[in-house]
Amino acid sequence: MNTLSYILLCMLVRKPCTGYELKQYLALFWEAHHSQIYTSLAKLLKEGYVSVENDEKHTQKKIYHLTKKGENIVNNWIQEETKEPSQKDEFLAKIYVASILDKDTVKGLLFERKQHQLKLLKQNQEKQTQIDQLTDPKEKQKNFGRFLVIQRKIRICEEELRWCQWAEEQVDQLFLAK
Amino acid sequence: MNTLSYILLCMLVRKPCTGYELKQYLALFWEAHHSQIYTSLAKLLKEGYVSVENDEKHTQKKIYHLTKKGENIVNNWIQEETKEPSQKDEFLAKIYVASILDKDTVKGLLFERKQHQLKLLKQNQEKQTQIDQLTDPKEKQKNFGRFLVIQRKIRICEEELRWCQWAEEQVDQLFLAK
DNA sequence: TACTGCATGTAAGTCGTTACATGATTTG
């Protein structure tokens, strides 16, 4: 059992999913290519942590369900120590060397980042709207954790956008002084 | 040349560093174990992108400098397309399944996260103070990119702390309703 | 009917983690 396997099992607590869906849900706080997800799901199935149901209409679809054994192992994992988050951000490495770049390059980098963050923000706001529209209290409760995580993402996107704005102003000031 | 190699070269733009220092500077936006850093530096040296100077007092220390060739390749890399940031955060996977956890577990997770973020915030505020204390304009200019990146980290830490606070309130409300 | 998105899978090669290994320097 590696970390990705536990993450996949966590995703299945809320509802049964296909591998394809898992990849998308995961994106809120994890990264994995489909090749990795499908091989991990195959292992989890072999070891009995998940079960598969074949969709009748879409015969190619495999809907994975969490088994009792799977839920137990998730519960144990949650009690274990939580590893610190890891991040890799090329953009910040480029910003780090701003002093050897020209104004247009730095501004271009910041512009692209802003576009990316705006896109992310919009996507997450849509996800939130979907949760807000749930009327069934049971469904709403099942989505509580997801709701918290999406809210966090939205807040951080907004803060990053404010930082981009501020950074642009700093760049302007620096090149004015030169 | 992989991404880590470019990141290392970027770090050396500001000032010559040892592998040990690089690991610490990197932490602002990248993660790498020392084993990876030392082997990458050895490759960069062999290919002439960096040069080594041995510290006279501390003979075990190897201070890496960026060569002209290294600076050129960094400049080319910066013009290339920037890969999107990647993140891996176990904590959020655990929060995601909040609905099957008890109140104390969720609150405990949030508490630990808060402690971690407070530590990070403090560390970065110290880094900022160091930059603020620079008086030489040239030194200050060289640290411009670093300044931007540290500011971003501080802002995001603060936002995450606000989110933790908010999330605790949400948890209280949920368990009140139950 | 062509194109985009949905959906799954395998294999080779690269990257990253963990463990092993050593030794100097600083601080209480």
Next chain:
DNA sequence: CAAATCATGTAACGACTTACATGCAGTA
């Protein structure tokens, strides 16, 4: 003078990326 931190390195193993490969479903 013991412990923590600084400082560097190698090797084995596991995780991740990239490329190859296939086919269905919806829509313009």
